[in-house]
Amino acid sequence: MNRKVIPLLTLFFSVIFLCRSQETQVYSHPNKTYQDALALYNNQQYQAAQVLFEKVKASTDDGETEANSAYYAANAAIRLNQRRADKLMEDFVERYPTSTKRNSAFMDVAEYYFETGKYPYALKWYKKVDQTAMSKKDKERFDFNNGYAYYASNNPKEAERYLSRVANSPKYGSQAKYYMGYIAYEQDDYDEASARFDQITDPELRNEKLSYYQADLNFKLGNFEEAIAMAEKQLPKSDRREISELHKIIGESYFNLAQYDKAIPHLKQYKGKRGRWSNTDFYLLGYSHYKRGDYESAIGQFNKIIGGSNAVAQNAYYHLAECYMKLDKKPEALNAFRNASQMNFNAEIEKDALLNYARLSYEIGNAYEPVPQVMMAYLEKYPRDEHQEEIQELLVDSYITSKNFEGAIQLLEENESYASKETYQKVAFYRGVELFIDGDHEQALERFSKSLKKAANPTFEARAQYWKAESAYRLNRFDEALDGFEKFKRNSAARNTEDYNNLDYNLGYCHFKLKNYKNAIAYFKNAAETAAIDQERIADSYVRLGDSHFVTSNYGQAISAYGKAAKMNGPERDYAAFQKALSQGFLGKNSVKIDEFNSFLERYPKSSLRDDALFELANTYIKGDNETMGLQTYDRLISQFSRSKFAPRAMLRQGLVHYNANRGEEALQKLKQVVRQYPETQEAKQAVATAKLVYVDLGRVSEYAAWAKNLDFVEVTDAELDNASFESADRKYLEGNTEAAIRGYEEYLKQFPNGIQSLKANFNLAQLYFSKNQKDKALEKFIRVADSDSGEYTEQALTRVSEIFVGRKDYQSALPYLEQLDRTAEIDQNRTFAQSNLMKGYYGQKDYEKTIAYAEKVLSASNIDNRIKSDAQIMIARSAIETGNEQLAEAAFSEVKKIAAGETAAEAWYYDAYFKNKNQDFEASNISVQKLAKDYSGYKEWGGKGLIIMAKNYYELGDAFQATYILESVIENFVEFDDIIAEARGELSIIKSRETERNSSIDTNNK
Secondary structure, three states: OOOOOHHHHHHHHHHHHHHHHHHHHOOOOOOHHHHHHHHHHHOOOHHHHHHHHHHHHHHOOOHHHHHHHHHHHHHHHHHOOOOOHHHHHHHHHHHOOOOOOHHHHHHHHHHHHHHOOOHHHHHHHHOOOOHHHOOHHHHHHHHHHHHHHHHHOOOHHHHHHHHHHHOOOOOOHHHHHHHHHHHHHHOOOHHHHHHHHHOOOOHHHHHHHHHHHHHHHHHHOOOHHHHHHHHHHHHHHOOHHHHHHHHHHHHHHHHHOOOHHHHHHHHHHOOOEOOEEOHHHHHHHHHHHHHOOOHHHHHHHHOOOOOOOOHHHHHHHHHHHHHHHHOOOHHHHHHHHHHHHOOOOOHHHHHHHHHHHHHHHHHHOOOOOOHHHHHHHHHHHOOOOOOHHHHHHHHHHHHHHOOOHHHHHHHHHHOHHHOOHHHHHHHHHHHHHHHHHOOOHHHHHHHHHHHHHOOOOHHHHHHHHHHHHHHHHHOOOHHHHHHHHHHHHHOHHHHHOHHHHHHHHHHHHHHHHOOOHHHHHHHHHHHHOOOOOOHHHHHHHHHHHHHHHHHOOOHHHHHHHHHHHHHOOOOOHHHHHHHHHHHHHHOOOHHHHHHHHHHHHHHOOOOOOHHHHHHHHHHHHHHOOOHHHHHHHHHHHHHHOOOOOHHHHHHHHHHHHHHHOOOHHHHHHHHHHHHHHOOOOHHHHHHHHHHHHHHHHHOOHHHHHHHHHOOOOOOHHHHHHHHHHHHHHHHHHHHOOHHHHHHHHHHHHHHOOOOOOHHHHHHHHHHHHHHOOOHHHHHHHHHHHHOOOOOOOHHHHHHHHHHHHHHOOOHHHHHHHHHHHHHHOOOHHHHHHHHHHHHHHHHHOOOHHHHHHHHHHHHHOOOOOHHHHHHHHHHHHHHHHHOOOHHHHHHHHHHHHHHOOHHHHHHHHHHHHHHHHHOOOHHHHHHHHHHHHHHOOOOHHHHHHHHHHHHHHHHHOOOHHHHHHHHHHHHHHOOOOHHHHHHHHHHHHHHHHHHOOOEOOOOOOOO
16 A cells, blocks of 8 residues: 555655755865765765774864764764664764754654654654754654554554644645545544545545545445445556455455346456455455356355355355255255354254254254254254154154164153054064164064063054064064064954064964964964965975974975975075985885985985985885995095094994894994094994994904003993982983083083093083073083084084184184084085184284185085175275275175175275275265265264265365364264374365465364
């Protein structure tokens, strides 16, 4: 502002100084050196003049000449900007107090500093001047210079005091009024500023600056039309910086006149302060577009407002949200409404923004905070609001839609008025189903009971009865389950449910478990003939129908049912075929039995029943006097299934066949092989007993004694005591007397640690400990059985040992047993259990190659449920991420996303967003994050990670507001996750650093 005024003042004071210098020249002096020095001084040759004046001062005897020389020498020092020049002048004043130049010295030095723009120095010397001896002309100059010096030194109060003294001066008046007006302008006293500017008569000053300031003053006084007229008049004669400011005045004036079409072009011409706009500038242009209905353009301006915390920002964010809503961009609107609701500059906007934030949170989900929490915040802040009932309903529904059924139950139990009995009934039912799926059947049963207490809806009453019965069944409470299913059957609303189709099937199972086979047969027959149930249940009904007939010795009907099951694609079709062949034998049709078992072995090459089939087939051959085929089939079983429980039995049978055929040596060979390969099994004990008979027959009893003495698993002499002790404990076990059985087995193992029945005793004792949740004791016994590496209990023991270690997350200990179980398991479910936990164990050990290998084994298995499949896919995906194989990870997470539930699904949706971001499909990536926020809000860590992805997406899409707001919200709301906070801070710092290049309102230090 002062750049054009200062030259006028400089010229003015140069003339004054020249006149004063010329006045000095008229004096004469007899000392030639003094005259030469004075001439040099007047010609501004200060260095040379100073030397001569110092010489004269040191040599003259004339006091006045000495004083004058000191004066001019000090003045020259000041003009040469020498160090301690001030001190020289102060020494002059002190040493020559009577000098006529004393007051001139003060004035000359002050005016020199004033002329050179050193206003604080000038003020220092002006304060020394004696004003009483001044002429009116000098007094006006003194007052104006002081006033301007104070103005330039940012002391407006003192400046006005001096400038007001010359406000009516013909010479200084216009400039004094200009500066007084500008002081009022800077202090926002626009009326006073306008009045003072109006009094200025100097045409140069008026043309140079006043049109601009008067245009700005009229704008600030609300005289928008006059401001526009003055600014447009000033435009042609202004420099580039002023043109930008004038466009701002014109644009904002049109804005305030609500003439937004005219405002927009001028607002766009504004270049900002130092090339940067402020948040207010973005707001004005954004609001103009908003009022014209150009919501895309409005968003493009509003979303550049970053970090604002004032009424303008609150207004902008609210209108930004409205623009997003107009364009159906609800996730973006959610953020903008949330931001506006967190500011309290405008109470009406704050409330309406919070209401819309709550509504949108319910509709699309919320990754920052639980949706019910948003609703509760509104109800607590506005308890008697006209929207109270609406928000209460949304609150209850939000628990339901976010699947926080337990939270809904608690809410409704504490606030019964929030919803109807029917709503509570449904919420309790859905929580029960949720717990049932998670395998917590005890808690599920309790929630179904709660649902039944509020039985307002007959259909949901019937469904709760059904699933309560299912829960009881899973808890082995078969009588209770049967009663529940019967109640469901009697409920007239039951027929309107999908569950009704499965009623006969479930009733059949209840009777089957209760050994009411006659009733089971009736219900399984009905179920098998019901077209409404799925094919897998129909196939299973035929299997259980066959079992019920088989148990009741109705082998012909069993064969019919098993035959139908074997023809279907059910998971137990191999079992049905096996049982069908077995039933033929009970009907005496051994040739048919042989044919069907041979057919079975051909049709089911991977069946876990192949060893059973070979054993039965071999037995049938022997029974039919086909000794050759029988022995060959036993050999086939032993060769293919050496770890099967039937292998030692087959070998023992071979020994018995040879013994019965009087082939003693061959019999001993097989019997000893049983003892050698399968020690501590029941078959080994029997082999020892049979071998004794063979040795007796061969007359080689001493040889038997020598051989038996080396066997450490059986104490031959104590055999009868051994068996008696075991049978006592085993009888208690079979009677269900748990405590007595435990004491009996413990006593038996104490007496016969390597007894004939030690393996079975250890296993049964382990099972009893396990059922009482004494897992440490159970583990010790199960390990003993598992480490025996043979016998019919090995697989079950391996499974239990693995299960206990896995339950403890002790994969280091579990891995060897899991590997053994994987190699030896005959039951598919046990093999799948081993493989699925091996992949988890190796993942924990960061052996990603083995993790992937076992995960692929799991996926290759048939008839596994979705939870196991998703576990396998997630292991592949995580391992691929760890090894940098993002292509494999992306494919695996894509599969996980289709079938996973719970936290695994949340992780899959996060990576779905991650890979879409990497592929620069930013909008699709945001949709995935929104899915994550809405359906998996309970998994906060994945939600936080997803929000950072969303922030990156928005910034790439040009929406800096969304990007920074999301990151700031993450920093505020995810403090328990250090890595998430660190990443969010880093991204926010990068974005803000970039945005400061165009927005002056951004505080990069506020992170």
